[in-house]
Amino acid sequence: MVQLIDSDIRTREVLGWKGVHVLHFMGSSCSQKLRIFLNLKKIPWVSHPIDLPGNENMQPWFLGINPRGLVPVLVDDGAVHIESNDIIQYLEKKLPTPRLIPAGHDNEVAALLKHEDDLHLDLRTLSFRFVFAPPGPPKPAAALESYIRSGAGTVQGAKDREKEVQIEFWQRAAKEGFTDERARASALKFRAEFDALDKALAKQPYLMGEDLSVLDIAWFIYEHRLSLAGYPFARLHPHVHAWAETLRARPEFAKEVGQLRRRPEQIDAGAHGGPGKTLETVAGF
Numbered sequence: 001m002v003q004l005i006d007s008d009i010r011t012r013e014v015l016g017w018k019g020v021h022v023l024h025f026m027g028s029s030c031s032q033k034l035r036i037f038l039n040l041k042k043i044p045w046v047s048h049p050i051d052l053p054g055n056e057n058m059q060p061w062f063l064g065i066n067p068r069g070l071v072p073v074l075v076d077d078g079a080v081h082i083e084s085n086d087i088i089q090y091l092e093k094k095l096p097t098p099r100l101i102p103a104g105h106d107n108e109v110a111a112l113l114k115h116e117d118d119l120h121l122d123l124r125t126l127s128f129r130f131v132f133a134p135p136g137p138p139k140p141a142a143a144l145e146s147y148i149r150s151g152a153g154t155v156q157g158a159k160d161r162e163k164e165v166q167i168e169f170w171q172r173a174a175k176e177g178f179t180d181e182r183a184r185a186s187a188l189k190f191r192a193e194f195d196a197l198d199k200a201l202a203k204q205p206y207l208m209g210e211d212l213s214v215l216d217i218a219w220f221i222y223e224h225r226l227s228l229a230g231y232p233f234a235r236l237h238p239h240v241h242a243w244a245e246t247l248r249a250r251p252e253f254a255k256e257v258g259q260l261r262r263r264p265e266q267i268d269a270g271a272h273g274g275p276g277k278t279l280e281t282v283a284g285f
């Protein structure tokens, strides 16, 4: 669990917040995952929207709360928790009903969620290339400077390597964009994952068997974003497609991700990739 310690937190006002507070962004995949979980659990929470496209997460106030500069963040009676999967597992322990992690499977689910999180930068690559497609560097130099300079730079008192990973990601994106090569590599990783999930879903309604779990929420979020990016789920992974359609129709899910709508101009790799390319052509699917 990643609960921050006192020296990590520079924005001291959050220490006095009572109840469940979530700092999040409407269109952020990790925030969507947490909000769906909160909906299914019927946990009331106070919303603090963070403007990611406006780079609010790179300003000192936000880095004073999460030194990684990422959403979502949970502040539970003044205790600051970061990392969406850790937040979910923390809340599941605290409020176990309705169960979204099957009894006795905590360690297995933790490992599977960690595996899912390891693909987050691949999802970001495909999102920026095929969904957001900014016309230039995704983070202005001034915002990145502020990000580098602000916050404690520690998590649980130790220098945070994850912040360096983020800096490297954005600096590389500014330099070379989201190239065909990187997009293809990321798409192929997802293809292998969804091939395996498709096999499981051919035999059972949910990823862990008969009941909905946090893994369904987590992988649904990836499916939804990748669908927006033009990933051909219906053709490549029909069981995944059918499972996602069922989840997408549920109000707890629909409310957080909205309709599946792609504007044709979003599919094109406008920014750095050259015109006329889609995820399918770039990945060779």
Ligand SMILES: N[C@@H](CCC(=O)N[C@@H](CS)C(=O)NCC(=O)O)C(=O)O
Pocket: 028, 029, 030, 031, 052, 057, 069, 070, 071, 072, 082, 083, 084, 085, 117, 120
């Ligand atoms: N491992 C983290 C990943 C969080 C993450 O990367 N969040 C994204 C939004 S989905 C973010 O805050 N991005 C910052 C940005 O785009 O500047 C988690 O699961 O919470």
